[in-house]
Structures are given as structure tokens and as C-alpha cells.
Amino acid sequence: QKEVEQNSGPLSVPEGAIASLNCTYSDRGSQSFFWYRQYSGKSPELIMFIYSNGDKEDGRFTAQLNKASQYVSLLIRDSQPSDSATYLCAVHSTNFGNEKLTFGTGTRLTIIP
Amino acid sequence: EPEVTQTPSHQVTQMGQEVILRCVPISNHLYFYWYRQILGQKVEFLVSFYNNEISEKSEIFDDQFSVERPDGSNFTLKIRSTKLEDSAMYFCATMRGRWGSGANVLTFGAGSRLTVL
Numbered sequence: 001q002k003e004v005e006q007n008s009g010p011l012s013v014p015e016g017a018i019a020s021l022n023c024t025y026s027d028r029g030s031q032s033f034f035w036y037r038q039y040s041g042k043s044p045e046l047i048m049f050i051y052s053n054g055d056k057e058d059g060r061f062t063a064q065l066n067k068a069s070q071y072v073s074l075l076i077r078d079s080q081p082s083d084s085a086t087y088l089c090a091v092h093s094t095n096f097g098n099e100k101l102t103f104g105t106g107t108r109l110t111i112i113p
Numbered sequence: 114e115p116e117v118t119q120t121p122s123h124q125v126t127q128m129g130q131e132v133i134l135r136c137v138p139i140s141n142h143l144y145f146y147w148y149r150q151i152l153g154q155k156v157e158f159l160v161s162f163y164n165n166e167i168s169e170k171s172e173i174f175d176d177q178f179s180v181e182r183p184d185g186s187n188f189t190l191k192i193r194s195t196k197l198e199d200s201a202m203y204f205c206a207t208m209r210g211r212w213g214s215g216a217n218v219l220t221f222g223a224g225s226r227l228t229v230l
Contacts, residue, residue, distance in 0.1 A: 032217065043204055043221040044156060088156065092212055100146070100169060101219055103156040 003027065004091050004104035012110045019076040021107050023089030026070070030093035033065055033072045038086045038106065047074070047087075079111045115139040117222035119205050125228045129194050134225045136188045136205030144208040145188045146219065147180065149173070149201040156204070162188065163211075195229045202226050 005024045013019040021035075032051055036044035050056045050063040050072065062075040072091075076083055086106040093102070118137040126132050138145055147159040161168040162180055179191045188207075192199055205222040 032212065034219075043224045046218060046220070049218065090156075092217070100158040100161055100171075102158065103148075105155040 003102050004089055006087075006089050006104035006107050008105055009108040010110055011107055012112055013079050015079055015081060015111050015113050017079055019079045019083065019109055019111070021074040021076075021087050021089075021109065023072045023074075023104055024070055025072070025089075025091045025093075027091070027093040028067070028070060030067075030070075030091045032092040033063070034090040034092075034101065035061075035063060035072075035074045036088040036090060036103075038088055040086075044088055044103075076109075081111045081113050084109060084111045115220075117205055117207050117220055119203075119222035119225050121225055122223065123226045123228070125230065126195055128197060128229055132192045132195055132199075132227060134190045134192075134203050134205075134227070136190075136207075136222055137186060138188055138205070138207040139209070139220060142207035142209045142220075144168075144211065145180075145182070146206040146208075147190045148204045148206060148221075150204065150224075151198075151201045159190070159203075192227075195227075197229050200227055200229045 003026050034049045035047045037047050038044045048058050048063050050065045053067050056063045060077045064073045086108045088106045089104040090101045120135045145162040148156050150156045158171050160170040160174045177193045182188045202224045204224045206219045208219050
């Protein structure tokens with residue numbers, strides 16, 4: 001079983017709509033969850049992180065965590081063409097190794113004007 | 114905004130040659146990482162470094178790889194004898210505090226693209 005799984009996409013969403021990105025992880029003991037955005041040829045850029053069950057909002061972005069289901073998601077409201085990128089889910093768990101962040105393969109998101 | 118600086122941005126080398134990739138961490142960051150990303154694939158952990166020693170390394174980080182922080186500023190990744198499959202983007206990432214603290218956000222540099230011919 002992969003440690004962090006994401007649907008690779010591509011996911012196409014009309015401009016102004018809500019984009020929903022999903023991620024599951026294998027280790028029930030995972031503690032910290034991160035969403036990074038990566039434009040083609042660029043480095044990952046942190047969007048937001050979440051530690052506790054529930055929702056966390058930051059501007060147009062909302063992260064949702066459900067530890068019982070081992071599921072974390074990212075919602076992007078009022079999607080803009082500039083949101084077109086690959087979104088990486090990353091998880092920190094002491095069972096994956098004490099000192100690293102483990103990434104999923106990413107979901108490629110395209111916002112259609 | 115403070116940033117992680119990596120050099121070179123792109124290096125082309127012949128198979129079997131040694132390569133050194135350099136990173137200048139954010140000044141008050143104490144935890145340093147190297148990740149790599151082969152084109153079209155996921156970001157993979159290589160090694161973590163704290164207090165002048167390796168904290169953890171992946172199975173990718175074999176004897177051909179080494180890291181050091183020789184002068185207290187640059188954090189380097191050396192590949193002794195490059196192979197074709199080492200072609201990838203190498204990212205340095207740094208963090209101020211340890212995991213579990215309020216300062217555990219990993220900041221990535223722009224990356225160094227390594228092409229092995």
C-alpha cells in the first residue's frame with residue numbers, strides 16, 4: 001500500500017467553480033498534513049497545513065482532515081486560471097521515519113477560463 | 114521573504130563524474146533536507162540533516178551520495194559517480210524547528226536540475 005495516495009488527474013474545473021482535491025494516507029498514526037502547489041518546472045510551494053480533525057480555512061483554500069478515514073482534502077473556491085498547477089499532498093508520520101515528509105504523486109489541476 | 118537558495122540551477126554532467134549541489138538555508142533554520150524529483154514522478158526524500166549529522170536517509174541515498182555543511186552556511190549534496198538515473202531535479206528544503214513544534218513548515222529552494230549524459 002502506498003504511503004500517500006492521490007488521484008493523478010488531470011482534474012479540469014471551470015473558472016469560478018470549486019476544485020476538490022483528495023488524498024489518503026496509510027499510517028493511522030500520521031500527525032501533520034500539508035498541501036503544496038507545484039507549477040511545472042518549479043519547486044513545491046506550501047499552501048496550508050492541518051493537524052486536527054475538521055476544516056481549516058485560509059482565503060480561498062480550505063483543508064479538511066478526517067483521521068478516522070485517513071483522508072485529507074483541499075478545496076479551492078472561486079478557482080482562477082492561476083490555480084492551474086499540480087497539488088501535492090504531504091504527510092508527516094513518525095512511522096514513515098521520524099524526520100521526513102512523505103509526498104503523494106500529486107493531482108494536476110487545470111482551471112478552464 | 115527569506116528564501117532557500119540553490120546553485121547551480123542547472124548542471125549537465127557526464128556519467129561517472131562527481132557533482133556537488135549547494136544550498137544556502139534560511140538563516141534561522143536548523144533542519145535541512147534534500148529531496149529529488151525525477152521528471153513526471155513524485156517528490157522523494159533523500160536525507161535529513163541536523164546538528165551537523167544525518168538524521169535519516171532513504172534507500173535512494175546510497176554510498177554514492179553524501180551531505181555536509183562545511184562552513185556553517187552552505188549545505189551540500191555530493192554525488193560521487195553520477196549515473197543516468199540520477200538525472201532529476203534536486204530540491205533543498207529547510208525548517209526552523211523540529212516536527213511537532215509550531216515551526217515545522219518545510220520551505221523548498223528553487224531546485225537544481227541535474228542532467229547526466
